[in-house]
Amino acid sequence: MASYRAGYLAEDRTALEHALAEGRLRGLATTNALELGVDIAGLDAVVLAGFPGTVASFWQQAGRSGRRGQGALVVLVARDDPLDTYLVHHPAALLGKPVERVVIDPGNPYLLGPQLLCAAVELPLDQAEVRSMDAVAVAQGLVDDGLLRRRGDKYFPAPGVEPHAAVDIRGSIGGQIVIVESDTGRLLGSVDTGRAPTCVHPGAVYLHQGESYVVDSLDFEEGIAFVHAEDPGYATFAREITDITVSGPGERSVFGAVTLGLVPVTVTHQVIGYLRRLLNGEVIDFVELDMPEQVLPTTAVMYTITPDALASNGIDTPRIPGSLHAAEHAAIGLLPLMASCDRGDIGGISSAIGPEGLPSVFVYDGYPGGAGFAERGFRRARTWLGATAAAIEACECPSGCPSCVQSPKCGNGNDPLDKAGAVRVLRLVLAELVAEGR
Numbered sequence: 479m480a481s482y483r484a485g486y487l488a489e490d491r492t493a494l495e496h497a498l499a500e501g502r503l504r505g506l507a508t509t510n511a512l513e514l515g516v517d518i519a520g521l522d523a524v525v526l527a528g529f530p531g532t533v534a535s536f537w538q539q540a541g542r543s544g545r546r547g548q549g550a551l552v553v554l555v556a557r558d559d560p561l562d563t564y565l566v567h568h569p570a571a572l573l574g575k576p577v578e579r580v581v582i583d584p585g586n587p588y589l590l591g592p593q594l595l596c597a598a599v600e601l602p603l604d605q606a607e608v609r610s611m612d613a614v615a616v617a618q619g620l621v622d623d624g625l626l627r628r629r630g631d632k633y634f635p636a637p638g639v640e641p642h643a644a645v646d647i648r649g650s651i652g653g654q655i656v657i658v659e660s661d662t663g664r665l666l667g668s669v670d671t672g673r674a675p676t677c678v679h680p681g682a683v684y685l686h687q688g689e690s691y692v693v694d695s696l697d698f699e700e701g702i703a704f705v706h707a708e709d710p711g712y713a714t715f716a717r718e719i720t721d722i723t724v725s726g727p728g729e730r731s732v733f734g735a736v737t738l739g740l741v742p743v744t745v746t747h748q749v750i751g752y753l754r755r756l757l758n759g760e761v762i763d764f765v766e767l768d769m770p771e772q773v774l775p776t777t778a779v780m781y782t783i784t785p786d787a788l789a790s791n792g793i794d795t796p797r798i799p800g801s802l803h804a805a806e807h808a809a810i811g812l813l814p815l816m817a818s819c820d821r822g823d824i825g826g827i828s829s830a831i832g833p834e835g836l837p838s839v840f841v842y843d844g845y846p847g848g849a850g851f852a853e854r855g856f857r858r859a860r861t862w863l864g865a866t867a868a869a870i871e872a873c874e875c876p877s878g879c880p881s882c883v884q885s886p887k888c889g890n891g892n893d894p895l896d897k898a899g900a901v902r903v904l905r906l907v908l909a910e911l912v913a914e915g916r
Contacts (some may be wrong), residue, residue: 531820558880777848801899
């Protein structure tokens with residue numbers, strides 16, 4: 479057995495693929511890096527560690543076995559999270575459902591700009607092409623930044639511009655951080671800049687092909703993290719704080735005591751430290767860090783509820799933070815039912831006193847400019863939040879667990895959480911939507 483992920487060096491990935499195809503390896507423990515783009519026939523079984531996030535990914539991963547016409551075994555081992563819990567109780571939502579419609583915002587300037595620049599390097603763009611893509615403002619921004627030059631009705635790249643390497647096929651924006659062993663200078667792999675503060679912050683334990691390393695330093699300007707080989711006997715878990723501001727009016731509708739909206743937001747993340755935890759789960763200590771903030775302009779689906787409506791539904795002031803927090807977690811877990819994403823593509827934040835002074839819940843796209851996931855939740859809010867409430871109610875735990883309202887991504891350590899309050903919040907929102915004919 480061996481491990482495999484996209485961040486490994488190309489030659490390491492190729493060697494693993496050949497060893498698996500030739501039978502020298504009996505199996506691989508892999509991320510979704512083997513989902514597409516690698517043709518390895520002859521596999522007999524696929525074991526999925528949890529639902530991969532979309533029906534399309536599920537069938538693509540399951541289809542890795544049985545490609546020579548022989549029998550095949552596919553096993554889905556459900557994880558402790560809301561979506562897997564829902565699918566275990568509603569298997570037709572997976573096995574009887576067509577693959578999702580692809581959600582994309584082709585006008586997102588953070589995505590369109592780099593693609594326009596790459597296209598212009600390959601063949602100069604004319605004004606008619608740019609207008610047909612509704613990209614005049616984006617092209618002008620590239621001109622203003624000195625990356626494109628306009629001559630007549632054509633756009634040409636500036637001399638020396640080579641943009642292709644900076645465009646990530648996985649959609650991440652901001653480049654890569656390479657991971658280098660300090661003692662030997664050996665390149666171990668890479669991680670995208672957005673994930674680096676939580677994965678390779680100073681002091682983090684980093685695993686590479688079963689070997690343990692500890693991060694010595696992380697330099698964003700140089701795009702490099704130095705590590706040394708060490709097995710300290712513990713794992714590290716980053717803790718971060720998140721803030722959100724609404725940056726425009728967006729699209730909003732009022733339903734009695736509830737306001738539902740699709741709004742532009744600016745999300746600020748900052749890793750403030752990390753837990754050191756023994757393999758038995760015991761926490762050793764918390765180590766503080768001074769990491770730079772990361773700013774994400776994106777799109778969010780949000781709802782606010784008046785305090786009076788919450789109080790009349792049995793949620794008094796002390797219960798509001800935990801109730802909203804639990805509802806937010808569960809909603810993030812169930813949004814992949816509505817959109818072609820997984821919970822790693824989205825984030826959320828809740829507050830008893832939100833940006834507009836009201837109890838608020840936000841679920842946002844984890845990509846600059848938005849990716850369309852939040853919009854799908856907004857358009858199908860009643861179905862989405864109804865499935866979320868049903869998933870929480872179906873869980874038999876007394877006060878909240880990973881199968882309903884706890885989240886492995888939570889930067890606050892899943893505190894506070896109020897499972898019963900989350901159901902009341904969601905049922906209140908749904909009742910208002912139904913009453914107003916949403």
